[in-house]
């Protein structure tokens with residue numbers, strides 16, 4: 001990933017009406033509705049603002065299988081409450097060994113709530 005398309009850090013104000021952005025190594029700044037610059041914000045100013053995870057476009061659960069274990073990456077819709085994620089819970093209960101050859105795969109639950117692995121993901 002190049003510097004240019006690295007996503008900024010984003011924070012949402014406590015009243016949820018404004019966002020502050022910070023690009024790599026810069027100060028936070030807020031934008032008006034039309035996207036134009038509004039004000040610089042210090043770290044203290046945004047300390048009680050809620051960090052938002054940038055949307056990386058992932059829409060499915062992805063399991064990263066390695067020789068020594070596996071990790072599940074969640075889509076945006078899941079990330080605010082991972083403890084409630086059914087896929088996470090099913091994977092934890094049902095995966096007993098290396099579930100597939102090392103690599104990344106789409107994954108999810110079938111109709112019966114059984115953890116299932118789908119097609120390989122190349123990126």
Ligand SMILES: [Zn+2]
Pocket residue numbers: 061074075078082085086087088
């Ligand atoms: Zn999830």
